[in-house]
Amino acid sequence: MAGCIIACAVGAYKFKRRGDMSMSVFLMQLRVAAQGTVVGCLTLGLGYTMINEYLIKPKSKD
Template sequence: MSKTQPIFDYTDESHGIMGLMGVCGYGAYAYKKRGKMSTSVFLMQLRVAAQGTVVSALTIGLAYTLVKDHLLKDNKKD
């Protein structure tokens, strides 16, 4: 009987999950040290920072893939 392959490979998502845990940990720490800032303002700033992190990660990943596929590609045919 043939071995079936999983539909999704979750090895690449582990970095994103670690980043999420880091941002959540930082948010919990910073929430305690926010001073007189209201909760809604703090959460809005945290949301903007998290969205910036996601956009940066996507941009870096896309740039890496483009460089790897197009600039560092060997022209040798096997």
Template sequence: MSSYEEENESKLLRKAKENPFVPVGIAGFFGIVGYKLLKMKQRGDTKMSVHLIHMRVAAQGFVVGAMTVGVLYSMYREYIVKPNEQQK
């Protein structure tokens, strides 16, 4: 199937169905960044650079966590569920 000949679904939707934790990671990233940007006025005596570093670390940590859960989920499907289905 050529990338130009995809029928009713876009490539992004197809990839999201194959790896459901990618959109979760993207949404979490933007959610954390948006929340931290709203909280920027209430940062108190914290320097701007420290606040931005905390924002980056939180967003990056969420994305890495979502990727890890996604890899574990795909390994579970590949090595535990598939062999059980083949035995039946």
């Protein structure tokens, strides 16, 4: 939740300071940055899960 709020705040700040850049170009760049952030978070989550399951093997309950 905090990441979403921070990303929205940064996007709103940069939108006000975009200068003479057209709105469509700015929104396209913002969308690409948001998609990159999501892919990065998913990659980190998948890596964390794989490390926990395959490298740091939990002790069996037998």
